[in-house]
Amino acid sequence: MVFKNLLRRKGRTLLTVLGIGIGVAAIIALGALADGLEAGYDTILSGSQADLILSDPNAMDISLSTVDESIGEELIAMPEVSAVSGMIQGIIQAEDMPYFFVFGYPEGSFILQRFQIVEGVALYSREADAMHGTPLLLGSAAAEALNKSVGDTIRVAGRPFRVVGIYQTGDAFEEGGAVIRLRDAQELLGKPRQVSLFYIQLKSQAPRDRLEERVARRWPNLGLSTTEDLADRQLMGSITRGYMWAIAALAIIIGGVGMMNAHLMSVFERTREIGVLRAVGWRSQRVLRMILEESVTVGLLGGVVGVGLGWLALLSVSDVVSAFGATTGNIRPSLLLQAFVVVLVLGLVGGLYPAWRASRLEPIEALRYEGGMAGSDSGRLPIGGMAVQSLWRRKVRTLLTLGAIGITVGAIMVLDAQSRGMIEVMTEITGGAEVMVRQAEAADLGYAVIDQRIGDRIAALPEVRDVSGMLVTATAYPQTAYFVIQGYAPREPAIERFNIVEGRRITSNREIMLGRAMAEALNLGVGDVITLSGRRFNIVGIFESGTHWEELGGVVTLRDAQTLSGRPRKVTLFAVDLYDPSQAEAVVEEINSRFPEVYATLSGEFAEQIPDIQNMYAILNGISVMAILVGGTGVMNTMLMAVLERTREIGVLRALGWRRRFVLGLILRESSILGLVGGVVGIGVAFFLNALLRLAPFVGDALSPVWAWDVFARAIVIALLLGLVGGLYPAYRATRLQPVEALRYE
Secondary structure, eight states, X not given: OHHHHHHHTHHXXXXXXXXXXXXXXXXHHHHHHHHHHHHHHHHHHHTTOOSEEEEOTTOSSGGXXXXXXXXXXXXXXXXXXXXXXXXXXXXXXXXXXXXXXXXXXOTXXXXXXXXXXXEEOOSSSHHHHTTOSOEEEEEHHHHHHHTOOTTOXXXXXXXXXXXXXXXXXXXXXXXXXXXXXXXXXXXXXXXXXXXXXXXXXXXXXXXXXXXXXXXXXXXXXXXXEOHHHHHHTOOHHHHHHHHHHHHHHHHHHHHHHHHHHHHHHHHHHTHHHHHHHHHXXXXXXXXXXXXXXXXXXXXXXXXXXXXXXXXXXXXXXXXHHGGGTOOGGGOOHHHHHHHHHHHHHHHHHHHXXXXXXXXXXXXXXXXXXXXXXXXXXXXXXXXXXXXXXXXXXXXXXXXHHHHHHHHHHHHHHHHHHHHHHHHHHHHHTTTXXXXXXXXXXXXXXXXXXXXXXHHHHHHTSTTEEEEEEEEEEEEEETTTEEEEEEEEOTTSGGGGGSEEEEEOOOOSTTEEEEEHHHHHHHTOOTTOEEEEXXXXXXXXXXXXXXXXXXXXEEEEEHHHHHHHHTOTTEESEEEEEXXXXXXXXXXXXXXXXXXXXXXXXXXXXXXXXXXXXXHHHHHHHHHHHHHHHHHHHHHHHHHHHHHHXXXXXXHHHHXXXXXXXXXXXXXXXXXXXXXXXXXXXXXXXXXXXXXXXXXXXXXXXXXXXXXXXXXXXXXXXXXXXXXXXXXXXXXXXXXXXXXXXXXXXX
């Protein structure tokens, strides 16, 4: 009976299932990405055959951990240790892949044994040396995505490497990257004589606690942990999973509103049928159960469709996400269980009110129901034409649809405003410089490295007055989760953009200017001492910059920042001041032609062109498309139901001489009004969502939305498009109704 009832209105059921399916697809695709990252880190660490790992405990990710390479010689000399292997990991660009993981290992590393060469030769071999070019082992998934084979050349961060072998490890994450020699990796990542961690194998029966005590005394700034403990501390998988649930929640809420709307209309149009069932002995609990079963069935069907859509989504972007280990193979039973638990709850919640309403129907009143617009839930409005009156007749349905549109538009507005805020923040970093210079092919500013000597060569150009290098990084901090570190040379002009409200600017190493927000959070002031990654810094000043994320950290000398990040003589960016600002475009062209390692832009264009912002806008556009699809199906469902229940009314209008285009215009006006009012609701939702985000400790303080006029204009346009596109097919269907058949409709 459940399927029979659902198949009566195939169009409505299909649209509801599709709306839920898109939300489930987001759970599946992003969940597979998070699982791939977590499984990848587990394999890299737990599958290493190491007993312990020495790393920087304050690093937010393995890629950001730095340990001096010379420590390895001291470790191997300890009596409890049988073998030691350093490893360096980084994220860079490789040809068409914006994010590409590179792993560097030394010759003789016991870790290299787990990379099974299926084609070509080993990384450290005479055959590899004879192939000419810097050798590289390419993972099988990366080789397939990039269409590379043994002997081919691959450009990694703009530098050519020779593929000497293809490897497999059984882990999609590792197989989506590449392995290179340790020295090459250190040079590529700008971390000379540094590794991310040390893998340690112990001698049999060796007392582990004695080694831990010795390491703690010798290197108090480093942490010795088991492979499982370190894998659990990695944040990338958790952050991705957080994004997954945030995006999925958006889609599910919008889809859930559409489901509730659809089942309410199902109850309305089946009022007489429910009255008959009650009259022949059905109890209210049985009616309640029937509607809930239908709602849960729709949710489960949406889950099945969503799994298929998620699988197709992973296939379509496999070349991009393979670097993170996200494949269709990551659609595991646990992920499917999460998705179906969500749709089960959605089905119950979305169907609860309609089911309760159906169970409250009195048999006599239900049998008197005449269909169409009879029984509408409100009277006539004193204002508004036919389109407004039609919407007001079904107040609950209209309000639910406005809610779906409002959530869709509000979410897009918040993302847009936050993205613009990030651009404004990045623009402020320029500090009045005319030209900004970044690494040419960096995957992210957090991983960008430029040799300081390039800055010296740029400073030698006749048009250049001054070049200021800056380094931006972050470290984990117990009280605040993270601490933003910025490094500036004390005598260069770029540091002058920070407004000192207490104390003075830094003048030497081991001094720090603390951001106002961080100073208040830690209850520290001028004269106090703060410890970062095991190094003590004297607080000499408190600054304000107008940028929240900068104030959630501190400014140290460039050399101290380089030491903390393990990047000696490296910077993240250069700010270039000119004698004549009108020469800025010519200087940009000259820098880009003479120094291929870097990419120069005008300061006004800098923020929009950095990979971080471009990737953020790509995510924004993806979320927007998903939200519009889900919201659009909800609007279409609403308008289809409106046409269906007003079939006789439309028949009367056609019989009175209304032409098809008049009927088309009426339905489109209704959907446009829905969209426009939904857009206004969306503006309120946007401010509400932004207020909720600001409540998040520390993270909320770092958000700086920019509510420009075109953010509101875009929201209204999207809302109108939702209404028009969602109403187009229902309007067309209304015009196809024949007057005689429409008048017979009951």
